[in-house]
Amino acid sequence: MTITYTSDHFKEQAHQALGEPNLQRALDRTTTLLQARRARAYAEFEEFESTRDAASRIKDHVLRHLDHYLERFETAATAAGCKVHWARTADEACAIVVDLCKAARAQTVTRVKSMLGEEIGLPEALDGAGLERVETDLAEHINQLAGDRPSHIVIPALHKTREEVSELFREAHGHGRRIEEVAELVQSARLALREKYFKADVGISGANFLIADTGSVCTVTNEGNAELTMELPRVHIVTAGIEKLVPSMDHAAVLLRVLARSALGMEITQYTTFLTGPRRPGDRDGPEEMHIVLVDAGRTELLADELAPILKCIRCAACINHCPVYGQIGGHAYGGIYQGPMGSVLTPMAASLAKAKDLPHACTLNGRCVDVCPVKIPLTDLIRTLRERIWQQQLTDRPTRWGLGLWGQVVRRPALYRLASRISARALRVWARGKPMIKRLPLDGAWTKSRDFPTPEPGGTFMERYRRGER
Amino acid sequence: MSARDTVLARVRRALGEPPSDAKTIEAEAAALVPHLNEVRPRLDDSDAVERFIEKATSDRVTATVERLPSPDALPTAVHQYLDRGDLGPRVAAALPPILRDLHWDALELKDEIDRNEAVALSYAEAAIAETGTLVFPSSPTVPTLFSFLALHHLAVVRADDILPHKEDAYQRFVGRALPRSLVLVTGTSGTADIEGQNIRGAHGPRYLHILILDAS
């Protein structure tokens, strides 16, 4: 089912986010913590850089031979007793899952959040088919109760404070208490969800990696909800993007080492599970049927494109946690499923470039995302490429086009550019009236609406001082 | 054209070049992980068991560990754990016959696990020193759910089965048929979903107690 993207309202949404004190508090508490944790994990792992190199090369290799690995995986998974399905589009993928649920005469479906599931609109499709959908990740449980979308790919309820969660649980869990401690909130959810795991007819999950040579599905979680979702119901369905393949478990080991460190600053997540086929003779648990849906939904188009490196993404969210723009506006402003730098590249794939045209501009090209990406995706280059496309396809608003066009004329003529920057630097100093920061830029009020512009230093432009040997 | 053929055709079109043969691709893949020491933490010469204990009991993994001189000491150790926590005599146990046949008389061992079980005892076929991780391959003897349903998880592992790195543990299972589920457990069920605060006992165990059996 197609989900509604509101990425075309980015500006309003970002502006609104800046004015929400709860959101600002939640963002501040969490992103600072995650940055510090990643930095510590990085410092403690001497081989981080060489592992990151290997991780990046593994992903490149798989994309270069994706057809080989898809077929190899299909053969191995089928031999292990899985049924492998293929979906060209998001709608096709959802239809396959809904049909499988119907065939299983399912009433209740438990689900582990997967980014692909969110991307293809699976929650909406399951609701639309009249199934009782139970989100089992704590954060998704919160979002489901609040009717919210995930605001972060790893910590989807990052936008919620404990006070807000407490309010939601008070009613939904039927105890009527106002819980203040986070630990008690977690316990409240544990009790509410335990019964559902046993009631479910179908469990739906995603995959962090698909292991080509063994046909295994690898998931990593901290809560343990994935295993309860995958083991208890009679039918288990996995949905995964075709880019999730890795050659073998040893290759997965390399990626796992950078994934948990980049995402949460951990050496390893609490649970790393490799599932290879359904219940076997003599087994006392496990599903009777295991289905794997391999989903294209725009990926093959990206593969042929300059933007192909985004297919290496392992959804660790490091780029998001380190993005100064995300840190200010949070996830919902992006109006889609993916946020921050990776979201600015993936949302145009999942929605359309026209819908997502403001996202690549919500970037200062500071490059912190590139520095932390565990698979070395050149995010800022991809964002620049998208900006060019937006320009070429004339998707930019008129005044901006006009202004950039003028700027383009100027920068192509070095002498004119130097003259123009000399004039504007001096003009800005006059405008600033001696203050160090400019609160509102002339002719570009939007830029300074939520940030200040440093007043140019005295002594002329960089080029003038450079020529004088000052620097 | 079927969805399968369409997706594969699109991939091939996107890649342009004719596909390499499987042998070449596999050689290339193998060359990507040639020097394992560049892609994993170097473990200094410290003994794997000691490193495992250090990691498992760290403030990030939060397990407790007890080292037993021989398998015979297992029933008493379990009994004492239950006594300390005032948990009663009942334990859902998934153990290989040789441990199941020890003298468990003072306890109530049962082979099934309930949905709100208090204590589960299960056998890990291997452990990983690198991260303080237990490895549970599913089998009729040790079903996966024994690692997830109870609030207290007691795990038994032999000292000889504690291996340095992830790859060493995989090596035990790859090649022979991979178990239906291979679960790597590092500590207890946790979440950082509310304000990034680490909380234990989200859906699975809140306490993990590891009993290491030295060879007798």
Ligand code: SF4
């Ligand atoms: S782009 Fe890189 S840093 Fe961002 S989520 Fe993907 S893998 Fe992580």
